[in-house]
Amino acid sequence: MPEPAASNDHIERASTQFWNPPSLEELMTDVAPLTADEHFDIPDLTDEEWEAFVAALDE
Amino acid sequence: MGGVRGGARRVIATVLVDTNAFTARLRERSPPATSYAKHLFGQRIAVAPQTVAEARYGALSAGWGTARMKRVAVDRPRTGAAGRHRHDRDRRAAAQRVPPDRTRTAPAQPQRRPVDRGHRDPLEHTARRPRRHLQRLPTPGTSHRTRAPIRAPTPLLRSISLPGHDSPRRRPHPSYVPCFREEISGGNCSSDLPSRARMCGSADLSVARPERFELPTFGSVGRRSARHLTCKWGNSAAADTRLDTHLFRFVSKVVQMTARRYAGPRGFGSLRAAPTRYADRLVEPRMGEGV
Numbered sequence: 001m002p003e004p005a006a007s008n009d010h011i012e013r014a015s016t017q018f019w020n021p022p023s024l025e026e027l028m029t030d031v032a033p034l035t036a037d038e039h040f041d042i043p044d045l046t047d048e049e050w051e052a053f054v055a056a057l058d059e
Numbered sequence: 060m061g062g063v064r065g066g067a068r069r070v071i072a073t074v075l076v077d078t079n080a081f082t083a084r085l086r087e088r089s090p091p092a093t094s095y096a097k098h099l100f101g102q103r104i105a106v107a108p109q110t111v112a113e114a115r116y117g118a119l120s121a122g123w124g125t126a127r128m129k130r131v132a133v134d135r136p137r138t139g140a141a142g143r144h145r146h147d148r149d150r151r152a153a154a155q156r157v158p159p160d161r162t163r164t165a166p167a168q169p170q171r172r173p174v175d176r177g178h179r180d181p182l183e184h185t186a187r188r189p190r191r192h193l194q195r196l197p198t199p200g201t202s203h204r205t206r207a208p209i210r211a212p213t214p215l216l217r218s219i220s221l222p223g224h225d226s227p228r229r230r231p232h233p234s235y236v237p238c239f240r241e242e243i244s245g246g247n248c249s250s251d252l253p254s255r256a257r258m259c260g261s262a263d264l265s266v267a268r269p270e271r272f273e274l275p276t277f278g279s280v281g282r283r284s285a286r287h288l289t290c291k292w293g294n295s296a297a298a299d300t301r302l303d304t305h306l307f308r309f310v311s312k313v314v315q316m317t318a319r320r321y322a323g324p325r326g327f328g329s330l331r332a333a334p335t336r337y338a339d340r341l342v343e344p345r346m347g348e349g350v
Binding site (some may be wrong): 024028032033034035036039040041042045049050052053054055056057058059 | 071073079082084085086087088089096099100101102103104105112114116117118119120121122123279
């Protein structure tokens with residue numbers, strides 16, 4: 001029965017990706033390390049908003 | 060940090076951060092942020108999809124983002140730097156074509172299947188289609204009660220591809236089982252860590268608890284939270300974009316922790332995988348430790 005795919009390569013690729021997930025090194029190849037001068041603080045976040053956020057995480 | 064630090068020959072490791080350690084970076088004057096900083100800087104940061112979902116749930120519950128819509132809209136192009144999914148650009152362009160009011164109010168509707176032009180899931184209509192009893196299982200990203208697809212709220216979550224599916228539009232494999240969290244014990248605990256924190260040197264046990272979850276993609280989000288997310292994601296663009304702006308800048312990669320189900324010495328199951336496949340170590344506060 002022919003597969004309704006553009007090509008057999010598409011099927012094989014999906015199957016291969018599932019049963020052979022990439023290793024950590026492959027996943028993180030293009031990831032740059034976190035540097036000390038990177039800041040992610042939300043500047044205008046009030047204490048009430050932050051406490052509500054933390055409370056939701058602890059739910 | 061165990062064997063990671065070696066003076067001038069510092070080895071860059073991958074650090075998997077827990078939700079509390081991850082969100083602490085959004086409030087950098089908080090004590091956990093200061094404590095964890097030295098263990099994160101210089102390392103590659105990774106989070107699990109569950110952590111992203113938990114962080115988003117917290118932001119939505121706290122009502123973030125209602126007053127910052129315009130500013131976030133300006134910041135949004137910056138988020139593309141970390142969203143390396145190859146479909147992100149197309150999705151972003153498609154989202155810009157949709158009127159904002161429709162994105163907020165339109166309910167999830169079953170979509171008509173497009174004509175097969177070779178770009179859909181090749182397994183969808185083949186003999187490899189899941190059996191009927193498997194089709195009754197909730198699919199990741201699908202509401203358990205309504206079976207309606209949950210609209211992916213942000214590029215970050217949309218960029219999380221499921222195992223075997225390079226596009227989230229495709230249906231995930233029915234045997235997909237989430238891995239919730241790597242538990243740790245002992246190992247290379249660094250002496251300069253905060254006293255109440257643990258770091259993973261040798262993860263020996265990780266247990267998936269799928270019975271807790273109706274939304275396997277968002278494993279650690281409880282039943283009530285999942286419904287809450289289902290309801291709120293449709294009209295929470297402001298909170299999503301606001302949080303994403305920061306998440307994207309922080310997280311370089313969302314690690315696929317969901318491809319295998321771990322089974323440790325005390326666990327059970329037939330699928331085993333080496334914990335080091337997914338991360339070198341895990342940064343996680345103890346249970347009950349707030350941010």
